[in-house]
Structure formats: C-alpha cells, structure tokens
Amino acid sequence: MDIPSLGFGTYQMDERDECARAVEEAMETGYEHVDTAQGYDNEEYVAEGLDAAGVDESEVFVATKLDTDNLAHDDVISTTEESAEKLDADSIDLLYVHWPLNTYDPEETLPALDELVDDGLVDRVGLSNFRPDQIEEAIETLDAPLYAHQVEMHPMLPQEELHELAVEHDHRLVAYCPIARGQVADVEEIQDVAEKHDATPAQVSLAWLMAKENVTAIPKAASSDHIEENFGALELELELEEEDVEKIDEIDERTRIVDFDEAPWNHG
Numbered sequence: 001m002d003i004p005s006l007g008f009g010t011y012q013m014d015e016r017d018e019c020a021r022a023v024e025e026a027m028e029t030g031y032e033h034v035d036t037a038q039g040y041d042n043e044e045y046v047a048e049g050l051d052a053a054g055v056d057e058s059e060v061f062v063a064t065k066l067d068t069d070n071l072a073h074d075d076v077i078s079t080t081e082e083s084a085e086k087l088d089a090d091s092i093d094l095l096y097v098h099w100p101l102n103t104y105d106p107e108e109t110l111p112a113l114d115e116l117v118d119d120g121l122v123d124r125v126g127l128s129n130f131r132p133d134q135i136e137e138a139i140e141t142l143d144a145p146l147y148a149h150q151v152e153m154h155p156m157l158p159q160e161e162l163h164e165l166a167v168e169h170d171h172r173l174v175a176y177c178p179i180a181r182g183q184v185a186d187v188e189e190i191q192d193v194a195e196k197h198d199a200t201p202a203q204v205s206l207a208w209l210m211a212k213e214n215v216t217a218i219p220k221a222a223s224s225d226h227i228e229e230n231f232g233a234l235e236l237e238l239e240l241e242e243e244d245v246e247k248i249d250e251i252d253e254r255t256r257i258v259d260f261d262e263a264p265w266n267h268g
Contacts, residue, residue: 003061003094003148003172005210006234007033008227009220011176014041016048022222023049027060029231035150035174035218036087037065037098038079043086050088057089063174065098065128065150072103076112084121096126096150100134100264106141114143126150126174131264132161139169150174153215154205155184155248156255166214177257178217179205189251193244199236202226206233207240208248 008026013019019042023034027050036046043064050060064087070079084092095116097109116122124147127138139146149166153159153175166173184190185201194204202219209217210233221227259266 004033007218009218019045020049024052027053033061038067047088063094065096068102071109073108073112094124095122096128110141117144146171148172152177154180174216203233207237210237
C-alpha cells in the first residue's frame, strides 16, 4: 500500500503499555500508518499494538528509521533485520535514514539501503532531516527511488524549499511535529480557521499539511481524545477552502522545535 496522508507517530513512547495501547487505539480509530524508529526503543511495542488491534501486515503502512550509530554498511543490514524481527514484519514498508549524522556516509549507507530493497526486506527507502543538497546527492547515489523525506513541518515552519524538492522529485514530504507541540493553538490565523470550521487548531494544522501536494502528517498522541481529535483532520481537510489554506500560508512567524548545534541545517 502507498503511504497514507495521515500517520500515527510514536516518538517518546518508550513505555510498553502506553505505546502498545496507543497504537492499538489508533488502528481501531482508523489510522493505517504508524511511524517508529530504532532510536525510539519501541518497535516491538508497536508490533504488540498492531497485533492487539488485529491488524494484518498488509493493512497498515509501517515506517521505521535507522539510528545514527547504525549507518555503516553492515550495521544498516544487521539492524534492519533486527527491526523487522521486532516489528514482526516480513518486510518493512519504509525505512528512513533518521539523520545524516555520526556514521552516515552516502557511499556506504545508501548502497546498503539498495541492497535491502533488492533482498525484499525493505519495500521503500526514505531520508529524514536532510538538507536540500544532501537530498540531491542521495537521489543521485541511490538505485532505488527516494520515496519520502521526513522533516519537522507545520505552519510556522512550512519548509517551502524541501516541499518544492518533494514535488519536483515526486517523493512524499512527511511532517513530524505537525502541530508544533501544541504551539499552533496560539496562532491567530489558525484560531480563526478553526473557529470558522468548528475544529481545533491541531486539526487545522494537520488538514493544512495534508492539503498540500505530496505531504503526509504524522502527529503523536498518547490519549484517546487526542488520537481521535487528530484523526478528525481527515474530514476537515475536505472542508478547507483555498482562502483558508492561503491564510495559513501567510503566517510569518517562524519556529523550529527540533534544533541543535550539530543539526544538518546549521552546517553546510
């Protein structure tokens, strides 16, 4: 299956009961895409949640990410095998390079991804937190098509250049922190659109993202109420008008939630 426009994020869900329960509830609510990572230490809990929900491997799109210490060729292969085992998956729908840091080497890491695709353990390859020039380099190096690039993206960080690249090269731009960890609720333009449609600011932010070409949003939610609230953005997306999208596009505030000195965008 192709990646759905709305996914379920599991960042910081490293408690077995919480993660498994949240994934189970998300699947029962109607989500068909779950996002995890080696660094989240919860791949097996995600699998437990999917199993508890009675979801077959073919019915859900599962994505995970390689840890920055696991990007040497042999480590890519061996740790992906471990991830597939933890996820109880014959093949992983989408495998990302989480960050182009530490052991990342395009000439080692990317051919290993191609090998995993050729062997059938991984269906699609992705990148995460790459600069535009690093994306271009990876596209040139990979044999497999780049399927997705995952980055922080929300109305206060619209990622115009990366979005243009995604449309140009026809890969998905997958938005993490899609509600800016709740900060969208304080933005007047988003409040106005939310009031107009009797929706929440979180739903407006998610619907705005999904209304864009080639964009998928992956909000994290632990509580039942937030799991259902975020899922409601799918219905709101159908109601958003062009003037609503334009109003949010014109927000001039800029906020980056995930940032640190070694981040790729602070270099190069």
